[in-house]
Amino acid sequence: MKEGAQLTQAETGKRYDVFHADCPAREMVDHVTSRWGVWVLISLRNNDLRFYELRDSIQGISEKMLTQTLRALVQDGLIWREVEPTTPPKVTYGLSEFGQEVSEPLTDLFDRITQRLPPRSAG
Amino acid sequence: MKEGAQLTQAETGKRYDVFHADCPAREMVDHVTSRWGVWVLISLRNNDLRFYELRDSIQGISEKMLTQTLRALVQDGLIWREVEPTTPPKVTYGLSEFGQEVSEPLTDLFDRITQRLPPRSAG
DNA sequence: CAGGATCCTATCCGATACTG
DNA sequence: CAGTATCGGATAGGATCCTG
Helix, strand or coil, X not given: CCCCCCCCHHHHCCCCCCCCCCCHHHHHHHHHCCCCHHHHHHHHHHCCEEHHHHHHHCCCXXXXXXXXXXXXXXXXXXXXXXXXXXXXXXXXXXXXXXXXXXXXXXXXXXXXXHHHCCCHHHC | CCCCCCCCHHHXXXXXXXXXXXXXXXXXXXXXXXXXXXXXHHHHHHCCEEHHHHHHHCCCCCHHHHHHHHHHHHHCCCEEEEEECCCCCEEEXXXXXXXXHHHHHHHHHHHHHHHHCCCHHHC
């Protein structure tokens, strides 16, 4: 058997033998933690959103990057995409079950950082 | 007061009003979820590591990027750096308390993805 | 061993224009 | 509204050489 399979943290307690380059999880994690992927996934945690809602929600994202990010995440099976062929068209995105699984630790990460960060309102 | 302060997920249940561009957490999250930052943080979860151990641990990373990533994470207060001025020098890195806080959800994310991913050994 | 400095390339990504 | 296609600047990041 070709090695290169990835081990979970639980299995690797011993030393530092993780992160082979050909690990399939590498690519997936890279998508999830991509510059905009993080925010798309977190945005969709509360509710499904339409394209323009996502755009407005995530300040600074361009339509191009939103499109690209959404496409990648849909391909990865993390979010679904529903098209209502009305005029004008209406496209809605939401988390798949897997997407919810994944967005949980992401939200957790986000919350831990914001909580730790500046007591900005203290000033 | 200038708005733009970030709200935690818990507070925003209502709609999609998160992710202002000037949110301080944005930058921090971007560092943490950077291409290599993720793997450095996860690598250090089990034990402190020396420079070359990190390099060997994270397949595909160049020394340049490892250096850059480490420097950024040290500046953010996520990891510490200890230099023993021997010959040759010996530099060790490890997670700060904050770094441990942050690497937890990251490891969680990683584990969820690897568990979900291909039953590669099924073939 | 643990980097710094330099060069150079790939890609990211925003701006713009166009489509159904 | 929700994209696609194209162009060009900015940046990420690899390769190589050099230092304490």
